[in-house]
Amino acid sequence: MASPLASMTGYGRASGAVPGIAFVVELKSVNGRGLDLRMRLAPGFDALESEIRRRIGKSITRGSLTVSLSVDREGEGGRVVINRQALDAVLDGLKWLDTQMKATPPTLDGILALKGVLEQHQTPLTGDAEEALNAAILAAVDQAIAALALSRQEEGARIAEILSTRIDEIASLSRAAETHPGRSREVILARLRQQLAELMDASPALSEERLAQEAVLLATKADIREELDRLTAHIAAARQLLAAGGPAGRKLDFLSQEFNREANTLCSKSNDVALTAIGLDLKAAIDQLREQVQNIE
DSSP states (O other), X not given: OOOOBOBSOEEEEEEEEETTEEEEEEEEEEOOSSEEEEEEEOTTOGGGHHHHHHHHHHHOOSEEEEEEEEEEETTOOOEEEEOHHHHHHXXXXXXXXXXXXXXXXXXXXXXXXXXXXXXXXXXXXXXHHHHHHHHHHHHHHHHHXXXXXXXXXXXXXXXXXXXXXXXXXXXXXXXXXXXXXGGSHHHHHHHHHHHHHHHHHHOTTOOHHHHHHHHHHHHHHHXXXXXXXXXXXXXXXXXXXXXXXXXXXXXXXXHHHHHHHHHHHHHHHOOSHHHHHHHHHHHHHHHHHHHHHTTBO
């Protein structure tokens, strides 16, 4: 079964707990050229980074991801220690202020509440407790990855509908160019005769051989058959990629560039105002297609 088309934008969250410790894992992703992971792990959990990266890499191939792990040690006592260096700096500052102004002396509670004066040293976990905590965090990571993947697939489904509409529009415009009266043999021959007549008036001394060469050149320039055939092939390829799903963003982006190349050539070859207008509409639809493709994994 084909995997759904996925966006590179999404969000996943999971939480968990072991006795005395609660934690939250959050994953946020936006567009990116490749897979770019940024870790914001709670202090003391850097050892989990490589495993988290490995697990994300199994499910996500593109996008700029931010991974956050916050840990709250509920009811964990540990040891509270006075930072003597910080306390001395505060007391010295208070003495200096007392020489500059008269103010009510701060209370002991106020001094101890200053940041850095009191430090809490957490009681180290036993080996079994640390192993259980890490296992629970990694399980939450898996849940957050699944939530992120689902979020990206839901957004991808919405983008796929837009892409399908744009591709249908490109196909309709290609058919309009194909059947345009300006492409009829009679019209092209009449335009060719007119261009040759203008060429002969401008340079009456041209040889028959040179005129024949110019005629072939003008006829070749007026023919957009090759461009229309390639557009048809690109349309079929784009529809196949949408149907197949999966990480198709790079291939769709390449096709968008190919679409644009054919539309540019069609416009440059056209000698008919209405046909040129179709080419410009093609370019606009292709630009809209490529803009949405940039969001696909």
